[in-house]
Structures are given as structure tokens and as C-alpha cells.
Amino acid sequence: MDEINFDDIKTSRPKNIAVIGTGYVGLPSAAVFSKWGNNVVAVDIDKNKVDMINSGRMPIYEEYVEDFIKEGLANKTFMATTDYSLAVSSADVVFIAVGTPGTEVGTANMKYVEEAAFSIGQNLAEDKYTVVVTKSTVPVGTHKMVNDAVLKGANGRKVDFDVASNPEFLREGYAVYDSYHGDRVVIGSDSDKALQVLSEIFEHLDTIIFKTDISSSELIKYAANTFLATKITFINEIANLCDRVGADVKSVAAGIGLDVRIGKRFLNPTEIGFGGTCFPKDVNALYQLGLENNYEFKILGSVINVNEKQIYRFIDRIVRRLGSNLEGKTLGILGTAFKDNTDDSRHSSAIDVIRILRGMGAKIKVYDPLALNTSKELLGDTNIEYMDNYKEVFNKVDALVILTEWQEFKNYDYLSLTKNMNFPVIFDARYMLDPNVMKENGIEYYSRGRKVTK
Numbered sequence: 001m002d003e004i005n006f007d008d009i010k011t012s013r014p015k016n017i018a019v020i021g022t023g024y025v026g027l028p029s030a031a032v033f034s035k036w037g038n039n040v041v042a043v044d045i046d047k048n049k050v051d052m053i054n055s056g057r058m059p060i061y062e063e064y065v066e067d068f069i070k071e072g073l074a075n076k077t078f079m080a081t082t083d084y085s086l087a088v089s090s091a092d093v094v095f096i097a098v099g100t101p102g103t104e105v106g107t108a109n110m111k112y113v114e115e116a117a118f119s120i121g122q123n124l125a126e127d128k129y130t131v132v133v134t135k136s137t138v139p140v141g142t143h144k145m146v147n148d149a150v151l152k153g154a155n156g157r158k159v160d161f162d163v164a165s166n167p168e169f170l171r172e173g174y175a176v177y178d179s180y181h182g183d184r185v186v187i188g189s190d191s192d193k194a195l196q197v198l199s200e201i202f203e204h205l206d207t208i209i210f211k212t213d214i215s216s217s218e219l220i221k222y223a224a225n226t227f228l229a230t231k232i233t234f235i236n237e238i239a240n241l242c243d244r245v246g247a248d249v250k251s252v253a254a255g256i257g258l259d260v261r262i263g264k265r266f267l268n269p270t271e272i273g274f275g276g277t278c279f280p281k282d283v284n285a286l287y288q289l290g291l292e293n294n295y296e297f298k299i300l301g302s303v304i305n306v307n308e309k310q311i312y313r314f315i316d317r318i319v320r321r322l323g324s325n326l327e328g329k330t331l332g333i334l335g336t337a338f339k340d341n342t343d344d345s346r347h348s349s350a351i352d353v354i355r356i357l358r359g360m361g362a363k364i365k366v367y368d369p370l371a372l373n374t375s376k377e378l379l380g381d382t383n384i385e386y387m388d389n390y391k392e393v394f395n396k397v398d399a400l401v402i403l404t405e406w407q408e409f410k411n412y413d414y415l416s417l418t419k420n421m422n423f424p425v426i427f428d429a430r431y432m433l434d435p436n437v438m439k440e441n442g443i444e445y446y447s448r449g450r451k452v453t454k
């Protein structure tokens with residue numbers, strides 16, 4: 001990835017910006033807006049989080065965010081608060097970046113967005129124009145609800161605002177990098193004035209600012225995420241097929257990725273399917289949006305089915321090797337986060353796999369470079385040991401299972417580490433290791449759809 005010289009990239013038109021929500025989208029966004037030279041106030045209803053942030057400690061891990069926030073706090077260009085009025089009354093732009101968790105039927109829960117919009121309406125100044133922007137992933141048409149909720153909050157006061165959409169494309173773990181190096185910024189509004197004010201926040205970046213109407217902007221976010229989830233699912237199915245026909249999925253991915261119409265990114269297969277708080281939720285939500293509008297989005301139905309089955313295919317492979325009763329067996333696990341470079345293990349397929357293996361009687365020793373704390377909250381302590389050092393998950397275990405694509409996992413000295421295992425058996429759900437090297441070293445290695453060529 002390219003190095004960024006952060007201090008060279010500044011806005012020439014600083015704004016007063018409020019960001020509502022300090023999660024994985026809100027906090028990094030607030031941090032970069034502040035670093036770009038704006039005055040930023042971040043709002044959260046959770047006082048503990050607000051106190052933490054104001055003392056320079058971050059409730060989430062994301063590279064560079066802590067440095068940017070500390071700098072903003074020191075320069076008095078950033079603060080966090082629970083008080084909407086402090087943030088909203090003088091804001092030129094208010095970003096709503098609260099959670100939209102999936103409901104049981106797969107739609108997005110808009111409760112927090114609606115509450116935020118209502119509170120914004122209560123606190124807008126009467127003599128100031130403000131753009132109210134949804135940054136959270138919201139279903140098409142949400143802008144109408146946001147507009148109504150702001151007006152309801154304003155309760156008859158004459159407030160001057162427009163609603164806009166600025167979908168977030170940043171990946172967890174690379175949020176700051178993506179904010180500087182995004183392929184595009186999408187802004188949508190049915191008001192030209194709002195589009196102008198909003199584009200000024202991003203115009204110093206070397207990127208395309210794509211302006212469109214608000215409904216299209218809302219749909220672009222879902223279309224992008226579900227397209228990428230479909231791309232991953234496609235390569236996962238190619239891997240399943242490679243396994244049957246004796247081809248190598250890494251070669252196939254590299255071979256098709258060279259075609260610029262396809263592109264090589266997001267073609268890394270995973271035996272346990274994609275996870276996280278975005279892709280599974282968004283695929284479900286867009287599928288549901290189709291149904292609500294009398295349209296069955298068939299590809300997405302298949303993506304959901306294939307992704308759910310991946311984990312069971314992987315478990316089946318382990319069962320065929322170790323048996324279905326894992327009592328008396330200890331498994332070493334590398335990785336619990338839903339992807340590399342993050343401490344987030346919410347909706348991580350790795351967590352689901354660990355639960356299943358433990359349910360089959362296995363004792364677990366687990367290591368993750370950043371996500372052990374969040375994983376412990378989900379998995380508890382029964383039959384599981386959390387290791388500070390990766391070397392310990394190799395000690396006296398009956399097999400090693402790799403579940404997250406941390407790049408450092410590629411660099412371990414497997415030849416010497418596997419000597420500490422009861423048996424040198426590795427199940428690699430993330431295609432991290434080279435099957436040829438494993439074979440040369442006498443390690444029994446399983447990775448679906450890989451070919452040993454030597």
C-alpha cells in the first residue's frame with residue numbers, strides 16, 4: 001500500500017462538522033475530518049465511550065485514529081460529547097454514522113438512525129443552513145424518514161436543512177487509508193446546495209467526487225457491498241469446484257484477476273465464507289428490499305445460501321480427518337477476527353467455527369494478534385484458552401486451524417512450530433500457506449481446491 005503524507009493533505013474550506021456515532025465508521029470519519037483541518041464534534045449516547053475518547057483512549061482499534069484524535073484534542077479542533085446541542089447547533093454538516101443492525105428477518109434496523117435524526121432536529125439552529133447526511137448504510141428511501149424525523153424533532157421551529165447521502169466505502173482495519181485513497185467519494189442529494197457544501201469537504205482529495213440523486217446514492221452502497229460479496233462467493237465456489245477437478249484456486253483467481261474487467265481484488269477465497277458486520281447484513285437487506293418491492297434478487301439468494309454452507313463444508317473436512325467426537329482432542333486456532341488488521345470479531349465466521357468445534361468436544365487454544373478481547377466476550381472461558389503468543393497454540397495440539405487472513409500467519413516458522421504438535425496437521429481456511437512447502441516439510445495440510453505441483 002502507498003505511504004500517505006498526512007500533513008500535506010488539508011482542506012482549504014474548513015467546516016464545522018458533527019458526527020453522530022463513534023463506532024467503526026463514525027470514529028475514523030471524525031478523526032480524518034479533524035485531520036483534514038475541520039472543527040469536529042463527535043456525539044455518542046454512551047458516556048463511557050465519550051470519556052474514553054476525550055482522554056485520548058479509543059474504544060475501537062483502527063490504525064492512525066488514536067493519533068489523529070489526540071492531535072485534534074490538543075489543537076482543540078476535536079471533541080466528543082453526549083450533548084447533541086454542542087455538536088449540531090453550529091454545524092455546517094452533520095453525519096449520521098450510527099449502527100443499522102440486521103433485524104431477525106434480514107432488514108436493517110433503522111431505530112438508531114431515526115432517533116439520531118430526531119435529536120438533530122431538536123438541536124438545529126434556526127438561523128443556519130445545515131446538511132444532514134447519512135453515512136451509515138441505509139435502505140433506499142431512508143432520506144424521507146430522516147427528513148421527517150428531523151422536522152419532527154424541530155417541532156415547528158423554522159429550521160433550514162437538506163438531507164444528503166454519503167455512503168462509506170472504507171474497510172475495517174484500513175479505514176484511514178481508504179479515506180485518503182478511496183476510488184471515489186459518492187454524494188447524493190436532491191438539493192444542489194447540499195451537494196455543493198458536501199463536496200467541499202472532499203475536494204482536496206485526489207479522487208473522483210461522484211454526485212447523484214439521493215436514492216441512487218443509497219443504492220450504490222448496497223450494490224457495491226453485495227457485488228463484492230458475490231465476487232468472493234464466486235471464487236469460493238470456484239475453489240469448491242477446483243477441489244473436484246484437480247485445479248488450483250489461487251492460480252485460477254490470479255489468472256482471471258489479470259483481466260482488468262474482472263480485477264484481482266476481492267478474489268481471495270475463504271473456506272468459511274465472508275463475515276463481519278457489513279456484507280452478511282447488506283446481502284440480506286438488499287434481498288429483502290427486492291422482496292418488499294415484488295422482486296426476487298436471485299443471485300443474492302444464492303450468495304446467502306452458498307455462504308452459509310461454506311462453514312459446514314469446512315467442518316466436514318475436519319470431521320473426515322479427526323472424527324465427529326472431538327472429546328480428548330485439543331485444537332490450536334490462529335485467528336478469531338472476521339478479517340485481518342482489526343480487533344472486531346462480531347459476525348466472524350471464525351467465532352462460529354470455534355463454537356462448532358467446541359460443541360463437538362474439542363478443547364481450544366486460540367491466538368489472534370488483536371481480537372482476543374472481543375472474542376472472549378463472545379466465547380467465554382469454557383474449554384478455551386486465550387494465548388498471548390502464537391507459538392503457544394502449537395503446543396501439544398492435535399491439529400492447527402487457520403481462520404483469519406492475518407498476513408503475519410504466512411511468516412511463521414511452521415517447520416519448527418509443528419514439531420511441538422501431537423500431530424502436524426493443518427486445516428487452512430484462509431489459503432495462507434503454500435501446499436508444496438507444507439508437503440516438502442512433511443506437514444499434513446488441508447486447503448480446499450489447492451494443487452500440490454511438486
Ligand code: UGA
Nearest residue numbers: 168169170171172232266267268270274275276278338339
Ligand atoms: C466492507 C467493504 O469492503 C467496505 O467497502 C464497506 O465500506 C464496508 O464493508 C461497510 O459497509 O462498512 P469490511 O466489512 O470492513 O468492508 O471488510 P472487507 O475487507 O470487505 O471484508 C469483509 C469480509 O469478506 C471478511 O470476512 C473478509 O475476510 C472477507 N473477504 C474479503 C474474503 O473472504 N475475500 C476477499 O478477497 C476479501
